[in-house]
Amino acid sequence: MPYIYERAKLVVLWLRNDQHIILPVWPEPRKIPPFEISGHTQQYEDQRLLFNYLMMICSNEYWNRLWIIQEIGKARKLVISFGQDLIDWKRFMETIILSWPYPGWIVEEIMEDTVDPFEPRLPRTAFSDTVPWKLYHQLLKKYDGGHKLHNLMVNHRHALCKEPRDKVYGLIGLATDCYAGFPLDYRKTLYEVWKDTVIFKNSDTQVHQGDILKFSKLVRDSLGGPGITTIKEISQDAFLKMPQKENRDRCLKDNNPTVLKIPARLVGQIVHLGPSHVQIMTDLSKTADWRLNIQHHLPKEVQASVQEESDLFLESLEDLDETDLKIVSTCDFEVSWHPEIMPQGLSDPNIISKKLAFENEPLLRDRFPHSSSDVRQSLSRSPVEGARLFLLNNSIKKLPGLDGTRATSSDTPGNMGLGPAAARVGDYLCEIVGIKRAAIIRRSKNKLSFIGTAGLAQQAQHARKGIKSTLGETFSPFSLPKFEHSVLDDMVDLYLYVPLAYQLLD
Incomplete structure (x- = not known):
């Protein structure tokens, strides 16, 4: 033509x-x-x-x-x-x-x-x-x-x-x-x-x-939007396309077009895992425990704003359905890589919990569903069942970079979010420009692993404005990153196979 x-x-x-x-x-x-x-x-x-x-x-x-x-x-x-x-x-x-x-x-x-x-x-x-x-x-x-x-x-x-x-x-x-x-x-x-x-x-x-x-x-x-495929098709694709163990290191080093190098910005570290989404919606005692843990795990100077952020976040979660909660997901495959340079925000060994022993985790994949029935079982989980609250220490964003710049208050996400059951204390949250889903990564010695995706809460002042501007409509409690520039110390490259990168798309 x-x-x-x-x-x-x-x-x-x-x-x-x-x-x-x-x-x-x-x-x-x-x-x-x-x-x-x-x-x-x-x-x-x-x-x-x-x-x-x-x-x-x-x-x-x-x-x-x-x-x-x-x-x-x-x-x-x-x-x-x-x-x-x-x-x-x-x-x-x-x-x-x-x-x-x-x-x-x-x-x-x-x-x-x-x-x-x-x-x-x-x-x-x-x-x-x-x-x-x-x-x-x-x-x-x-x-x-x-x-x-x-x-x-x-x-x-x-x-x-x-x-x-x-x-x-x-x-x-x-x-x-x-x-x-x-x-x-x-x-x-x-x-x-x-x-x-x-x-x-x-x-x-x-x-x-x-x-x-x-x-x-x-x-x-x-x-056509998210409906062009299913989680099952994506997972089966990723399952089939994973390279064999002996080829994994070479796969990421040879500019393989099936692997996406995705620049992301570090925004904080999980310091506390709270109740599940179901628990927070049905058990008032869990809400009280959650507020108490905010006082216990976050600095005194941010308590007032974080407590307000929490109230607005929990209120907004009440109106979300299962489709909205798909922002939370778990990567069913072990995906790891060695970064060329370990970001400064991840370089302090004391911020990794000593209780977690990840040294023997494989690169890219060692454990995976071995049969079609295992695949179906792993895909049948609802995001609502495993979604749980977490508290985030975002002091990473408050540290000056190599050029002396700092993140502005409007550039920083909230101090909490909703993540998968696979998330652990010590995991890190990364945000990607234009993508509402945040990536969860885990450090183990000199390698990083992709754990899944989460939704980050908005700061209280932004959430207030959003709720007022969407009266009568469902307000999304999750923040959408809009940063254009960031210092090198804040950035980390995620290496994901194309089928798995689909999981990050809103």
């Missing part, structure tokens, strides 16, 4: 229009006079008619189709057929990218006021939210990243198609970083397409993959 558009001398974009509309006065773009916001002059009336005509073209449902991205991106020359009119593409684009103001005749509701966090920071005009405007700026950067698969998927994640696999496959012919070897196969499941896409991107060793998990989430959501 891409070769048809690439070799065609002319591509016509046929925008059906049954209305009989007279073409307005349309000067050459460079000759259009300064815009008048209001008035009763002929110039104002001509501009109003031209604006409405252009907006009608830009609002046509044709632009919502995913495959038009390839039609436009590959074409040598373009013409728009709109009703009875043939419109030159270049003239059309040069007109809509002018600094059109938000005139008074536009109904305010039809214009998007918010700035999309995925979109580039370009000067906004009345046409900034239209697909043609975005396509124009994408084409300008065609050879400077605009046509890379990641950027194409970000810019057109809302495009429509009947076949969900086309959310990826429909962009491959246009992507400048997919010239060689992307595995297209419509027989594959959506989960397999997700995995292929993530592995393909991760195999590009010339590009920093610090946002690989964010990209993984984008691909999953584009293909």
Whole structure:
């Protein structure tokens, strides 16, 4: 398909229009006079008619189709057929990218006021939210990243198609970083397409993959969201793809594209394990014990804020259902690695409980379900059954880094969370930008292990604001990391196989 558009001398974009509309006065773009916001002059009336005509073209449902991205991106020359009119593409684009103001005749509701966090920071005009405007700026950067698969998927994640696999496959012919070897196969499941896409991107060793998990989430959501697979399919995949014991060390050292290197920020260490979610919801005495343990395990100077944080957190947990509690999970496989540099926050041997003997734990995997019945049994557990509260010592974030910087109060998560039964005192919590699930890791001598995922509570002031802004709706008690920069001492790299990394996605 891409070769048809690439070799065609002319591509016509046929925008059906049954209305009989007279073409307005349309000067050459460079000759259009300064815009008048209001008035009763002929110039104002001509501009109003031209604006409405252009907006009608830009609002046509044709632009919502995913495959038009390839039609436009590959074409040598373009013409728009709109009703009875043939419109030159270049003239059309040069007109809509002018600094059109938000005139008074536009109904305010039809214009998007918010700035999309995925979109580039370009000067906004009345046409900034239209697909043609975005396509124009994408084409300008065609050879400077605009046509890379990641950027194409970000810019057109809302495009429509009947076949969900086309959310990826429909962009491959246009992507400048997919010239060689992307595995297209419509027989594959959506989960397999997700995995292929993530592995393909991760195999590009010339590009920093610090946002690989964010990209993984984008691909999953584009293909259909969390429902594209099941825990059983993921676990069976991980079970089958684990390398043999003698190959484990080499697997992580050879830039294996099936292993994701995920940068995360250390936020604290578990100092106390509290009651289970079920207990805290049904037994008031457990709530009293929990409050007492806050006093016992955390410094006096933070007691007031942490007690308020606890009350807000427990109140929010009452409204969560089993789907919400899937933020808590346990890794059913032993996954460990030797970090190149042990983060400073993990380097003090005194912070590891001496009661826990992990020295003989295997790298990557030694223990795993040995039969299909064992696999089914491990997958049947509900996250509600094992989820339990924990207290977090986040003093790691209060220590200055090598450059003397400290985490700001707004940058620091709360002092508690909800984690799996597999978590232990001495485990560490790490957060990943844009991912609500926090990773639990455990140190044993010179290696780290991935234990599972947890939800971190929000600080009291943020939780209060969130509850007020979502009156009448379910408020999520879990924090969403938004840090952009962090000192090296705070950072730790997680090494996870692609199927297991899926477990981190919200």
